[in-house]
Amino acid sequence: RREPLGAGQLEQALCQAADVDAQMEQLVGLLELSEGERRLRHLLVTLFQEVFSEFFPGCAVLPFGSSVNxxxxxxxxxDLLLDLEPTKSLQTSARGAPGAGSSGDPGAEESILSDIDLASASPPEVLELVAAVLRRCVPGVRRVRAVPTARRPVVKFSHKQSGLAGDISIDNRLALHNTQFLRLCGEADKRVRPLVYAVRLWAKQQGLAGNPAGGGPLLTNYALTLLVLFFLQTRSPLVLPTVARLRELAGDEDRVVVAGWDCSFPRDAALLEPSANSESPSSLLAEFFRVFGDFDFSGQVVSLREGRALPLPEAGEPFKLGSLNLQDPFELSHNVAANVNEKTASRLGRCCRAAAKYCRSLQYCRKSTKGRGWGLARLFQPGAVEPGAGAGSFLISIPLAATRPPEQLCEEPGGCGFKEICAAIAFVLRDVLQCGCAPGKPQKQVGGSGAEQSLPEDPALGEEPPGDAAGLEEEPPQPPVGSKRPQPDGTDSAALPGAKRPRVNGPEEEEEEVAASWSCAVWHRVWTGRRRLRRQLLHGASPEEPDGDPLELEQKVSEAIVQHEGAAQPPEPLLRFEASARLAGGTQREPRVLLRLAPSPAPGPLFRDFFHFLQAFLPSALRRHLGWGPGAAP
Ligand code: ATP
Ligand code: MG
Structure with a gap:
């Protein structure tokens, strides 16, 4: 089983490429399944087919979704479809045959089907049956659970040896065809796959897309892919044909109607006209962000069938209008993005605008000769080009689930133990890592500061424009986050959880957020050699007090580094940065604290080392300090 590439490895590999087009090409190679992984999936499908055939004679197990699109x-x-239609027909004819029930179809007689009539069974009953077969009869299958309430009911499972997670649906033939459609588009033009991979990874890193099987407000990868395909249908000249055009190109053998929806399109990409469009993948990516950064998602319907945005349908039509209206290419009454809430839709717009802006910068277009992140590598850094990340600032995302068991997450906005976490952040920086950490001074405003990004006129000015303005966003000036007075309760003078303020992040942000900030200074290289010192300190020393502070050892490690470097405080700190924390992601789903570090002067390699260390160290230290799980020391 191949482990997914770590973010750092991916970034490193991408930085070696010659230009962004090469990065996009390389991205596909780095992410796509290897031959071995494909074979494994194929073997699993064969295994499922064998087992299910025993119980459901004539059934077919058909993969769809990303394994085959x-x-x-x-x-x-x-994603698997268990097609039980042939079994139903067999069962019906066996029951209708003379002597049925005792000497019908031999397969059916042995199977559990003798107890259940598939044609009249309810979907939850069939799902339970499928789940029972999976649990009892498929070796290596774990965590089987039926989800009958989903729009398309599924049985979820995971496979122990391969670590694969999967879904089995029993009634979703349209999925087979939309999978073929995606596949056709990917084969139609060689720019499609690099573009889809880049947008998918970007959206994942931004927390815009995920796989909300049981609902949730994020885009599914399917929805996101359709957005990319739609975009390619709207270029001039177009890169991909509309679905209506594909229908005209379909041969007789491609004519299919499923559940009343016309799914006719050529199954063979060789039948398509080549595109006359000559835009490069990297400029298409930049254009994707520009177009959707300025797109009215709620006021029109994205139609792949027509390759243009349509006016909203009249009230009373079955199409479920939402904050993002994206019509399925075949099931025209289905809004593929109906689950996407207002907050996600407006974040999508903002993130696209920030990315579009980044794509106009030199860091996007030109390879860094100083070993810094550039092009896609930087685009994919979580938060690096997030709206409001501000000039040269670095974000650490601390999932609250990582610090706190889900059952302890509190429901009210802003109440996720934020204050406690802020106090803990200050404690880790100041006491554990021996950094200077004082209550925040007023911060530079993030937007409207005049630091509008533009390419330097003179390339000799340097490849990274001063101010590193990637990610600046057209937000109204924010009130200084750190200008609040310390908490009167004095629980922690370094942590300044402010009052709840609405709309910290601009007018589109609908949820209240809370912010705290600190001015920090790093005097010693507390991120180097920790592992060795930890070992030395543990060796011979009395074992850690079970009741003591679990971070005591880490504190000693920092002290040892400080002593080693010479206990006297150097005249100037190695690094200075402003840190601010805010709550993001809402309280219902994936709430997290975003810690923003804004170094001054502009970040160099030393700051980047510190930042990478803190990114790994902080969540684990917080978890241990707050007593929520052991958290391995990085
Ligand atoms: P991954 O599994 O890596 O997230 P994927 O390409 O399999 O990516 P999914 O979002 O899992 O994409 O979608 C798989 C299939 O499930 C799609 O081909 C589609 O048939 C169906 N599907 C997913 N999301 C939706 C949706 N919002 N509406 C309708 N069908 C969907
Ligand atoms: Mg999938």
Missing amino acids: GFDAHGCDL
């Missing part, structure tokens, strides 16, 4: 990535789930 051409947009596969390491670890992507295995």
Whole structure:
């Protein structure tokens, strides 16, 4: 089983490429399934087919989704359709035959089907049956659970040896055809796959897309892919044909109607007209962000069938209007993005605008000769080009689930133990890592500061424009986050959880957020040699007090580094940065604290080392300090 590439490895590999087009090409190679992974999936499908055939004679197990649509990535789930229609027909004819019940179809007689009539069974009953077969009869299958309430009911499972997660649906033939459609688009033009992979990874890193099987407000990868395909249908000249045009190109053998929806399109990409469009993948990516950064998602319907945005349908039509209206290419009454809430839709717009802006910068277009992140590598850094990340600032995302068991997450906005976490952040920086950490001074405003990004006129000015303005966003000036007075309760003078303020992040942000900030100074290289010192300190020393502070050892490690470097405080700190924390992601789903570090002067390699260390160290230290799980020391 191949482990997915770590973010750092991916970034490193991408930085070696010659230009962004090469990065995009390389991205596909880095993420797509290897031959071995494909074989494994194939073997699993064969195993399922064998087992299910025993119980449901004539059934077919058919993969769909990312395993077969051409947009596969390491670890992507295995979507399977269990087609029971042939079994139902067999069962019906066997029951209707003379002597049925005792000497019908031999397969059916042995199977559990003798107890259940598939044609009249309810979907939850069939799902339970499928789940029972999976649990009892498929070796290596774990965590089987039926989800009958989903729009398309599924049985979820995971496979122990391969680590694969999968879904089995029993009634979703349309999925087979939309999978073929995606596959066709990926084969139609060689720019499609690199573009889809880049947008998928970007959206994942931004927390815009995920796989909300049981609902949730994020885009599914399917929805996101359709957005990319739609975009390619709207270029001039177009890169991909509309679905209506594909229908005209379909041969007789491609004519299919499923559940009343016309799914006719050529199954063979060789039948398509080549595109006259000559835009490069990297400029298409930049254009994707520009177009959707300025797109009215709620006021029109994205139609792949027509390759243009349509006016909203009249009230009373079955199409479920939402904050993002994206019509399925075949099931025209289905809004593929109906689950996407207002907050996600407006974040999508903002993130696209920030990315579009980044794509106009030199860091996007030109390879860094100083070993810094550039092009896609930087685009994919979580938060690096997030709206409001501000000039040269670095974000550490601390999932609250990582610090706190889900059952302890509190429901009210802003109440996720934020204050406690802020106090803990200050404690880790100041006491554990021996950094200077004082209550925050007023911060530089993030937007409207005049630091509008533009390419330097003179390339000799340097490849990274001063101010590193990637990610600046057209937000109204924010009130200084750190200008609040310390908490009167004095629980922690370094942590300044402010009052709840609405709309910290601009007018589109609908949820209240809370912010705290600190001015920090790093005097010693507390991120180097920790592992060795930890070992030395543990060796011979009395074992850690079970009741003592679990971070005591880490504190001693920092002290040892400080002593080693010479206990006297140097005249100037190695690094200075402003840190601010805010709550993001809402309280219902994936709430997290975003810690923003804004170094001054502009960040150099030393700051980047510190930042990478803190990114790994902080969540684990917080978890241990707050007593929520052991958290291995990085
Ligand atoms: P991954 O599994 O890596 O997230 P994927 O390409 O399999 O990516 P999914 O979002 O899992 O994409 O979608 C798989 C299939 O499930 C799609 O081909 C589609 O048939 C169906 N599907 C997913 N999301 C939706 C949706 N919002 N509406 C309708 N069908 C969907
Ligand atoms: Mg999938």
